[in-house]
Amino acid sequence: MLMLLPVPLLAAALPAAFAGGGTRRWFGGRGESQRAEAQAAKDAAASAFYELDTAQRDLRISIETITAVDSSPAARGAVDDFAALGRRIDEASHTYITAVDAHDLDRDDLEPSVASRARSELTTAREELVRVKAELDRFAQGLGPLLGSAETQLARLAPAVERARQALLGASNALDAVRASGLRADDLAARLAALAPELTKLNQGAGRHGVTETLQRADRVLRDAEAVRSEADKLPERAAEIDHRLVSLRTRAQALTTRAGSVEPVLSELRRRFSAACWQDLQPVPEQAAVNVRQAEEKLKEAAQARDEQRWADATSRLSTVRALLNATDEAVSAAGERLHRLDDVAKDPQQEIQRTRFAVRDAQRLAMDGRSTPDPRHARPLDDAVARLDRAVAALDGRHPDYWHFLTETEAVRRTAARVVSEIREERGAGA
Template structure:
């Protein structure tokens, strides 16, 4: 009696409705097919999103994914809570199966259309993942190198500290990026930073010798600068004797500038020697770098005087040659203005340079010609003409 009641209430049991059982099994098979397709495509979609979130393939997948979600929701509604639960009618299962098969066809078409793009995205993600793996391994090796007892004396070297700081920063960045391209770029940066740590540790034992050699070299240069500075007085005397004072007024203090720079370089060398004694060769090298800067300033101060004397003598020997070069440059510019039909825009500007050249040449008249003002004025005119030419050619 109870069995008859149950049949009537649930429209039959599993043993009494073979069509419903078959339809249910077909529905399950269709669902499993869509589930396999979903797993395959979603992996490629995730990879494509990682490599390029703006790709069209990601947007085109969304409606297909929504169709699958709706069909899956209906399938889950028709699942029996327990194996002994009754089946629905075959028609109900068949309707869900048609939905699932339609979605399966849409997913298959999507895979065939975009399969190559998805495969490339998966490959790019795998490449990025391998680069990340290698980068982390490289970072681990660098840390292990830092932990070796042999590295202990060099851990406070600025070069080692800087390399370690860069490595730590690059590893932190690698931990935050998600885009495949960014991950690969970041992984490369980590690998390079790890290599820099190894390089810093490898170079550290030789820093003391490097610093000692630098100190000796700079000490030699200081002596050479002092020797060259001895030429300043004869050169200054020649300038004042042969040319007007205006030609070298800006060089009056160059002997003091050279001497001060050489003294500053010597102080840096002394500081470098102290750092070497204290076991800080990289600090010594920093002082050596400052000493070289001072020496360059001393050399420049000496060269400015000797070069000025040589230049003024060349100009005095043929002053017209300087003006002729500028006039030639001006004629070329005027011809360019005519060729490009730019006379209306630049003609008067270029014509005005003729007067500027004439005024510069007139400055040589008199008992004490100012050759330096003459040449600097002409250089300024030449530079101005060059700027006009650049504008006419569209370079500016």
């Protein structure tokens, strides 16, 4: 049986029915539109806040990357600028959070004026977040060079440390191989042991010692370990070379002892046939040769002892001294025989030496006159002096006991002068070309 309710009660029940049992107040179209606009402003502000927060987090990682590697004024300045930006971000975020907390857009009794004010405040907060985000983006772009350099160093870090470790392992293995062959290599072992504290610091990592210092340490350990390994690899060859040099220099010392014995007969011949000026400077040669050979033999014994004790640097040093002594002795002994030979030749026919020297001077004179009507005084004067010097040397041969050695030294000096002038002329003309 249908019952008809009074009209006032029906009218009162309709809003509740359409409201689904809730208590939301019914605005009409404009109220809901303002709520929607406020909600859209809130969503846009939230998106801007999220983007800014994400960008700040990413940039903080970049700053931490830079500070881990770089302590330059530019890097410190970037840290300060990022801190200032952080304060701007905090201010903009506070404005946004305050606006969100101030307005509950889901309230049933939200007034249109309140929704409008919320939309305005949230829009302002979003605009500020966007401005700060733009500042952050510009700052991030400016960090490019610093960040690139820092990332490059960080990328080098792990491979550099690993290379240093492998170099130490290689040096240790090379040292073990050398010792197995019977060579002690104590100095190399000490150098390798000195790298142990450096390896400990490498293992402690860049977090404790810094990226730059760790990279430098890794490079230093790599260089030193490779040097130890290289020397260890060469040590057997070095020992064999020292053994060979010991035998070779002993043989040479013995040969020079025999050759030094021939100097006295040569001096006797020089004294018999030529003036004192031709041989006086050679008088000390026999005694000095004997002294040098004795010293060389003593150094050879010291070198042999150093070799037996595997003091390689000392052995090499002693052998270098022996070689220098024997070279000096060889030159002095050879000089006596060469002196006699040259004096013999010039005494028999001085004209060959004279013509050789005159040709050198004339050749220089022709070059000095080439393309000129008169020679340059810088070239003519030394050549004229050389001609006069040669004439005096030739004239000195007319005496009863000519000093042939003086004659030979004079002709050599004249040829050196001519050669120097020729060299100067060619350099000047080459520069002019």
